[in-house]
Amino acid sequence: MLQIEHLTKVYPNGTVALKDVTFTVQDGEFLVIIGLSGSGKSTLLRCINRLIEPTEGRVLWDGANITRASPAELRQLRRHVGMVFQQFNVVKRSSVMTNVLSGRLGYVNSFSSVLGLWSKSDRERALKALERVGIADKADNRADALSGGQQQRVGIARTLMQEPKLILADEPVASLDPVLSHSILRYLEQLNKEGITVLCSLHFLDLVHRYATRVIALKEGVKVFEGLPKEIDRAKFKEIYGEEAQEVRATTVEEG
Amino acid sequence: MAARLSSNPSKRSSITAGLLSLILPGLGQIYARQRYRGVIVLFGAFLAVLIAFWYGVPAWYAAPAVLWLWNVWDAVGAARGKLRSAFLPLLALLVMGYGIGWQVTGIDFSALIRNLDRATSIVIPMFHPDFFSGVETTNSAWAPVEVPCGPNPPEAVNTVNGIHVAISPNCGKLNQELTVQASGLWPDTPTNIQWATPIGDILPLGKGFITDLYVTTDAQGNLDTTIHIPPSALSAAPDPTLPLEHRIYLVQSRPRPGFQLSENGGYVVQGIIQTIFLALISTTFGALGAIPISFLAARNLMGGHPLTLSIYVIVRTLLNILRSIEPLIIAIIFVVIVGLGPFAGAIAITLHTIAALGKLYSEVIEGIDPGPLEAIRAVGGNWIQMVRYAVIPQIVPPFASFTLFRWDINVRTSTIIGFVGGGGIGFYLYQWIIKGDFEAVSSSFIAIAVIVVTLDFVSARVRARLV
Amino acid sequence: MDARRFNLRRWFVTGFLLLLVAAAYGIGYRETEINPVKLITSLGKSQAILNDLLHPDLFTHQTHDTTLDIVFPVPCGSAQPTQLPDNQAHIFANVACANPGDTVSVSGTGMQPDTDVKIQWLLPNGNALFSKLARTDAHGNFTAQVQVRPINTTTGGIPSHLQALTAVPFGGLLPSQALKDVINNIIVTVFIALLATTAGTIIAAPISFLAARNIMGHSRLGTSIYVIVRSILNITRSYDSLVLATVFALWVGFGAFAGVLALTVITMASLGKLFSEAVESIDPGPLEAVSATGARPIQVVVFSVVPQIIPDFISYIIYHWDINVRISTILGFVGGGGIGFYLSQRINVLEYQKAGTAIWAIVLVVWAMDFFSAEVRKRYT
Ligand SMILES: Nc1ncnc2c1ncn2[C@@H]1O[C@H](COP(=O)(O)OP(=O)(O)O)[C@@H](O)[C@H]1O
């Protein structure tokens, strides 16, 4: 269980990105965070694994206080929290294999990893992860030889290496076209069904309806909605996205 | 010629503008709210007057005068909201610039023609590169002579390699005539007759004792001729009255099929090898030096704190200063400090390489994608793992590519660093050019072209793979 | 089993390569005669030089120069010593004459207080022999011990003079001779770069079309011209401008003209190659479009090729202008004119402050030109 309590983030330049945000995520949920660009979604997700230090409030995970964790404890915690990024964040000039293996860094010692020495079991695990996302044949390619959708799959394979209990996905499909969006989100859905909790920020409402088990909406750093996807009606939508907003659909391709 | 000013028609008095510009060029334009134009006019006029003044040739004042007059007209136009074409003053400045340039650089195309004989004396030997020489076999013998005569001079007869040489008389004083007789030599072959002093100086015996004396043997391989004892035979002797044994050498040589590296060819090879290693060593040390420095010169790493920011500014400034000083200039200073030789050249090229690569590397660092760094932190990687898996993969290929590019440049620089005593082929090349030995110059030109073109090609291939 | 053998081979190859690299550096270390010890032992020398370079000779004061002079016969009786009136500035020795090897005490009175005094012998042959530096006290007096040398002996009835020289600065700062020379030379340097870049560009522009595959590659003759021109450009490019400058200096005589010629040739070769690459990378679409309208070949060039290559050409010209400014600073080392000649002369006679003036001028000019061309590039490309 992940508990976010009174989380506030003020950037050094004075921007208040999060204001007293509180909510709880049960194990096994697929929680989607929606909100306009700049509403604080990325900040919220990064405060959970402390890529960004929250200003106030705390994050508890199965009772452990992430916000208070020492650097060593934090690394211990982080290796069970996978993260998927909008810009994929793969190293373009490294091979796909190396990128996937780097997901294991929290488990191995610095010395052998700096020399690039990986155990056989790690290599096998990486190949399996690549098989799961369907790009095992690309293992020896350089990452920049892959398309955007394939790079995002590398990103997911990298989180699989962590054997995560929780996945934070920050707009994982915002840089992809609609068809690819579904294929990526289906991998996340699959992982969710296997028991991994997923926190995912999304931009398109139709994707929210399709994948989310529960939704949180942020507006200017404040939580303005928490509930089931089907509760977001036209009025709620206008409230979250502003008066002029039109509902945009990610895709017209109907999924069976 | 005059276009309407589209935006912001000025409501300034055209008389005031004209007067202001008459006093100080550009002032009227600034007054008429054409600030940028005014500053440029001011700067141009200032420069033109300065240069005309410096060279003191009255004709050159024409250009600033044209500029000045035009500027008044332009200021009036600016005040009325019109843009005047700057063609005339630009032309005047251009004429002045190239005219003075022509003058101060002493351009004299007639010298190209006048000294055509020099050019031919340079170019023709270029077609006979001194790289290989024919192989020769030699046949030689000698006999002793005592100078000056002592109480009992040794027998002036000797047999070497089946060649019998006899001199008579067996001793003598300076300039005295001697008869040289020899048998068993190669028949019908020119034979060089030389004088060797006791300390091993070889003196020629031809006309005036400055050219070689050649005598051709007869069909039986015999030789009979007279020589004179060279007047300088005793010049190195500590005591000219002390009788010492000198020698007369007979040397025959015949070409043999095949080639060998000539003496200068050997220097070319040696110089080229030194050049390549000079480039290798200075590129390596330069790159090694540039790596840590580039981190200090990267704004994204150093911009956070006033202290680190000032380090950044200082490092950047030093790099810029060092980069604008050519390695050759650094080399002449280091030749004074550590002495003539490739070490001075290596230091100079290394320093310049540090400056040039330091800047390029730091730009690479400034351009790295922070995303992967965040990803490694998110999986629980520590700092060193982040550097290994997110920073190094991003910077190594461009670093390597820039380094190879520098290596190309450094090979070229290494060919000339020897001009000031910094080692490599340039050291020999410069001497040969000054001496006028253009056959040797030609062989070094060929060697340089081969090496530079080959290395360029290889590094272009490698670089294409890296990016 | 298989994997292990593969690994063994890899280790072997890696080891061999490492050995090769180590050998290369070993030879390189020897060939370049690297000597870190020398670098440290010569630290004192380099410090002195660096100090001079950091204090360039920029300004001088105007000075009042005065010379006080007495005849000092060596040995005694070989000439008549001078007597100077007591009421004005003068110098005197404690003895009127002396023999070689003696030490005499020289004093001066009535001089400018707190000023450096240079004491020297004016020899019978007219040369000056520096002896000692002294300094006057607050009352304008000084005393110094001077050695009498055999060379001071009166020859041919002409005695040696003992002189005290002072140079008292007055008035404001004046640009020093070094500064004037440097400015003159640096202007020549910039003009060498300007003329060479201009001439090189004018020649390179037409040649580049002959070296562009897409223009020349359509016929056998065209291809062979392409190959020949390309090869000539590549070979010429492999020489440093300095090499050519030496040759041209022999041909047309030492001076800036030789430098201009050498730099022009290199610029032509280098720009010729860059230009031809720009020509090769043009988009054939517009060519087709203009040709399709029934335009003649020259019209095709003017309306579809030229507009495409102009921005590339301009940026290459600016790039080469920067390089040429740098190179023209060293052309003078080999007789190519410009600041390099002045600089190498000054270093040869160990005048490092003047060399420093030249080096700082180079830094400034290269910087200014870099800045200038960056501005132009921002505006026009
Ligand atoms: N590093 C930062 N420094 C200052 N302000 C930031 C920084 N990152 C984000 N912000 C600001 O915080 C707010 C929330 O940003 P973010 O969390 O990225 O929103 P979202 O992901 O929903 O688009 C925005 O106003 C943004 O401008």
Ligand SMILES: [Mg+2]
């Ligand atoms: Mg975001």
